[in-house]
Amino acid sequence: MSEQEYVLLRHRSIPDIHKLDVYRQHGGFDAFHKAVTSMTAADVLNEVKNSGLRGRGGAGFPTGVKWSFLPNNVWPHYVVCNADESEPGTFKDREIMESNPFQFLEGVMLCAFGVQANVAYIYLRGEFYPIAKQLDKCIKQLEEEGLLGDNLFGTGYSLRVYTHLGAGAYICGEETALLESLEGKLGQPRLRPPFPANYGLYGKPTVINNVETLTNLPPIIKNGAEWYKSFGTEKSPGVKIFSLSGRVKRPGNYELPLGTTFRELIYEHGGGIIDDREVKAILPAGASSNIIVGSDEALDTPMDYESVAQLGSALGSASVIVIDDTVNIAQLVEQTVNFFKHESCGKCTPCREGTYWMNHLARRIASGEGSEEDVVMLETVAQQMVGKCLCALGEFSTAAVLTGIKQFRSDFIERVKSGKTEEVQVERTPSPAGASDRSEVGR
Amino acid sequence: MNEILGKYKEEVDAILAKYPQDFKRSAVLPLLYIAQREQGYVTREAMAEIADIVGISTTDVASIAGFYSLFYETPQGTYHIQVCNDLPCALRGANEFLKQLCEYLGVEVGETTADGLFTVEAVKCLAACHRAPMFQVQEGDRLHYHENQTIETAKAWIEEIRQQAQARAAENKDGGQQ
Numbered sequence: 001m002s003e004q005e006y007v008l009l010r011h012r013s014i015p016d017i018h019k020l021d022v023y024r025q026h027g028g029f030d031a032f033h034k035a036v037t038s039m040t041a042a043d044v045l046n047e048v049k050n051s052g053l054r055g056r057g058g059a060g061f062p063t064g065v066k067w068s069f070l071p072n073n074v075w076p077h078y079v080v081c082n083a084d085e086s087e088p089g090t091f092k093d094r095e096i097m098e099s100n101p102f103q104f105l106e107g108v109m110l111c112a113f114g115v116q117a118n119v120a121y122i123y124l125r126g127e128f129y130p131i132a133k134q135l136d137k138c139i140k141q142l143e144e145e146g147l148l149g150d151n152l153f154g155t156g157y158s159l160r161v162y163t164h165l166g167a168g169a170y171i172c173g174e175e176t177a178l179l180e181s182l183e184g185k186l187g188q189p190r191l192r193p194p195f196p197a198n199y200g201l202y203g204k205p206t207v208i209n210n211v212e213t214l215t216n217l218p219p220i221i222k223n224g225a226e227w228y229k230s231f232g233t234e235k236s237p238g239v240k241i242f243s244l245s246g247r248v249k250r251p252g253n254y255e256l257p258l259g260t261t262f263r264e265l266i267y268e269h270g271g272g273i274i275d276d277r278e279v280k281a282i283l284p285a286g287a288s289s290n291i292i293v294g295s296d297e298a299l300d301t302p303m304d305y306e307s308v309a310q311l312g313s314a315l316g317s318a319s320v321i322v323i324d325d326t327v328n329i330a331q332l333v334e335q336t337v338n339f340f341k342h343e344s345c346g347k348c349t350p351c352r353e354g355t356y357w358m359n360h361l362a363r364r365i366a367s368g369e370g371s372e373e374d375v376v377m378l379e380t381v382a383q384q385m386v387g388k389c390l391c392a393l394g395e396f397s398t399a400a401v402l403t404g405i406k407q408f409r410s411d412f413i414e415r416v417k418s419g420k421t422e423e424v425q426v427e428r429t430p431s432p433a434g435a436s437d438r439s440e441v442g443r
Numbered sequence: 444m445n446e447i448l449g450k451y452k453e454e455v456d457a458i459l460a461k462y463p464q465d466f467k468r469s470a471v472l473p474l475l476y477i478a479q480r481e482q483g484y485v486t487r488e489a490m491a492e493i494a495d496i497v498g499i500s501t502t503d504v505a506s507i508a509g510f511y512s513l514f515y516e517t518p519q520g521t522y523h524i525q526v527c528n529d530l531p532c533a534l535r536g537a538n539e540f541l542k543q544l545c546e547y548l549g550v551e552v553g554e555t556t557a558d559g560l561f562t563v564e565a566v567k568c569l570a571a572c573h574r575a576p577m578f579q580v581q582e583g584d585r586l587h588y589h590e591n592q593t594i595e596t597a598k599a600w601i602e603e604i605r606q607q608a609q610a611r612a613a614e615n616k617d618g619g620q621q
Contacts, residue, residue: 088529088568121461126472126513127569127579129586162461167472167511170567184468184497186510204465243572245531251573287530287568321531321572335530339567345510 007217007231007239009255011099014377023102029147031221032109037153039221044114048217050225052237057082057173058285058316060236060305067115069197070205078201079112079120080208084166084173086125088339089286089319091212092241094254097124097131100215101138107214108161109148110221115207118158123178126167135163170343174391175208177345188257188347189391196366201243210317212241232258236304244270246322247277259307263299266322281323281408284308285316287336291403292327311384312403329408330415333400334359334366340397351394354385358401365415375412379405447492451477455496471507475514478583485513512566513581520536520555520562523581528565531572531579540576541565548601560608561601607613 006013016022023029033337035044049064072078085093096104112120124132139161142148150158151365164182166172172181176190179201200206216238220228229237237257242265245251251272256265262282266272273279279294284303292298301307308315322333341359361378364370382398389395405412448455455470456479462469462477474496478489479515485508487501492502526544528537541552548556555562571577574590578597589600 013569085570086568089531089572090568091570094570125570126511127586129584164461164469165472165476167475168513169511181472182469184471184499186507202463245572245575246534250590251535253573260452283530319572321534323534327534332530335533339529430507 004255006255007219007374008096008212008241009100009101009220009253010103013101016100017100018100018102020138020145023191024176027222028102028218031104032106032113032147033153035113035221036112036155036157041114041116044110044221047221047225048114050226051216051220051228052235053216053220053228054236054238054305055210055215056212056216056240056317057286058087058314060315063209063213065209066197066209067111069195070115070207071198071342074198074205076119076204077092077115077117078204078206079108079115079117080175080178080201080206081108081120081122081211081214082173082175082178082208082318083122083124083128083131083211084178085128085211086170086173087286087288087317088336089245089283089321090243090317091245091319092243092317094128094131095216095253096241097128097135101135103218104136104211104215105135105142105161107217109159110217111207111209111214112159112161113157115205117207118157118160121162121182121201122161123172124163124165125172125184126165129165132163132165146418169345170339171345171391171393174393177207177391179206186345188345189393193389195273212317222252233302233304233306235306240303240318241315242303243319244322245319246283247274247324247326248272248322249274256303258304259302261300261302262320265303265320266299270322273322277324277326279322280325280327281329281332283321283323284318284402285314286319286321287339288316288392288399289321290399291323291407294323328366328415329404329411330362332405334362336400337362337397340393342395344393348390348394350388351397354381354389355397357381358397362401365412368415368418370416372413372416373414375405375409410420445492445495447474447477447481447489448496459496468499471499471504472511475504475508475511476584479514482518483521483583484518518559521560521582523562523564524536524578525564525566525569525581526578527567527569527571527575529568529572531568532575532577535575537576540592540594540597544578544597547594547598558608560604573595 011017045064045067053063054060055063083093108120148159169187171177172187174189177187181187196206196208232238239255240258242254254269281294282292283289292311292313301311303317335359341355344351344355358381361374365374382401385394385398458470458473474493475485478485490504491501494504526541528541548561550556550563554564569579571590576592577590579588
């Protein structure tokens, strides 16, 4: 690949950037120093707003606008970083935290200053235990260097950053479930409103931002909003990390401007499809995606929030799973549905029961033991869930089902008519009777 | 007598200090990790101790331990092998890998080997989709990833662990430390 100036994955240009002195030699913490000593919180917020940065966790909501919802008459404010990265197909936050931890932490700190929070929590999925340990060490170094703690740079501003480990629950990536979990409760979503900006952690105004979102902040504050807007498209400015996986030759994280086409990502960066086969379908936002048919039109679509939405899907966290013609979509749907059934928190009935029955039906169809009526029933169950679930998880569980059956009905019919399955590509293994399937207990 | 508090007072205090005084309950998950590190799973006694420390009922602690999939309430193998076979990994051969791994260890998914050394589990996405097949290993409170696996690399690792375990057993016999 040609020389690329990385904005987020800077360790690919500067391998030792995970060391504090190296990060500082390359301008690290200049932005934080500048913000705390010469800018007001409102200045920081405006710069972020003007940059057009949008949340990289999946929703794509403008970051600065999100911050501005915090009321200035209720204190304290909290910052919570969502580092619960769990969407099948997403592995970008992990690389940032592992290899460029100080830029990420500086982002957390800038966000905290921007909303005048004195405490920030980084909520990591439990599987990121080694990363949390490493971040703890980094935080300690920052305290020793006087970059975290009380009365920073003599300004009176104080800030503490803490890590907090989850323990294996996809739902905790949903921001209100994350807050519940951080408060030491079951990770189940809250009813909204009130929204976290008003009633968040411990009932106080709270900003929740994704790891990648926050990692964008140091260069934005350092170089300015105009600089940031020179990347990407008008409505989706900036760079984005695309996690490319599935049936491609070179899966991995690729930092590219928003608006790069699927074709460029898959063929130029990902090296094309294994055995040079055809792209059959694309899941642009992991298991939660509406499936896109792999047409020329789709491949030539720019990956920005608006264009992917026009294809009837969403960019989400840009976890692009590529499907080739060796994969039967009924089997793919069985996998995504099984995931959501496993991860449903059980709080609301449509999701708990819906994912349970979809899982039964999808399994029966994929294993060749189903009938055409099962396909109709699967579609009906999914349709009945839409719009009725407490949080996005239930909604997402129907995405691949509905768009899969609609666009690839013949794959389902082929399954129910063919009897037993032949290929093993996406064949399911029995789910464990052990601890990870606890959501089934009590059934 | 609270054993967790007695044994790890400094660590517990450091955990509690992260959260506001009125919200000690936030320390439940970190404390469950300490308990699990002690015995490989979370005992009822430990749950009662944690309940005592954070000021909630034992039932609440038990429901939390039950909700989160990284906590175990029964003894597990020393090395908990968790293979991801979610969609992106399945697209790169994770199911075949899992099958071969189970065959090699002579267990079904979810079971523990007779020597108590390994438990194999199929789990959901571990954020390593580009390096499948892969598995993570939980060992006490430690956790590490094994990525870009083939059945051969996995077998080699298993044999290494088995040898280490044998060496430890032999040492214990000779030295009689425990």
